[in-house]
Amino acid sequence: MALPQRNSGTLVAMCGRYLRRSDKQRIAEVFLLGKLPESFALSPDYNVAPTTFQPVIRLNRDTGAREIVMMRWGLIPYLAKSATEFKGFSAINARAEGLEAKALWRVPFQRRRCLVPADGFYEWKRLTLRAKQPYAYQMRDGHPFAFAGLWDAWKDPADGEWLQTFAIVTTKANELAAEVHDRMPVILHPRDYDRWLERGETYEPPVDLLRPYEADAMRADTCNPAVGNVRNNGPEMLNNI
DNA sequence: CCAGACGTTGTT
DNA sequence: GTCTGG
């Protein structure tokens, strides 16, 4: 079986947990989505983990308008032949430095970019071999923001069902995040949302947007170690303990 | 030419 | 699909 060998311990990603406190209404406002259908439900999630379905924003292929779609976090490449081939393969992050060169990422980077709405992300600082402390990174002004995302669609040969999945692009850490790690997720400025979402093929991909966010606009706080367990959720995840 | 891969980052 | 290695 030609599957990429999952080698745990080496398959650990940078941005592996985030939070989305904003409700449907707030996200619609901030990301200029217009009125969302009544049927679209969205609850706050203070412990967003890989493999779960999360809202992302992209341009509708036909109308070109922004749309919000639920996708699975953990990109399954369109070239995957079977689900089992990529079982355990969680491409939850994509290194910005390799987006144009790597076969796996080039097409998604050219044609399938998306915004991932969030209000913060978590990083774990290793204190000793066994002890670790989670930190929550948020905007100083408390505003929601968007990770730079890439998505893909994969058709399950078993049942013909389409599965849409996404990954979060990472880059070098800014001065704030560097205290815990040397990488951080790419966060986009609202003025760049349109360029990131553009899905034509006859232009230069927006590589200039793949930069660490301004550290002085962000804050990092120690938070509740309970966030480590994905079953725990709620505002208390942010309690400074 | 074909076969096979294609991804990520942390730690003392 | 597309690139690398042999």
Place this chain on the structure above:
DNA sequence: CCAGACGTTGTT
């Protein structure tokens, strides 16, 4: 990302 599990056999 972290938490939590991690095994085996016989039979017409």
Place this chain on the structure above:
DNA sequence: GTCTGG
């Protein structure tokens, strides 16, 4: 130690 599930 290493893998799966969320």
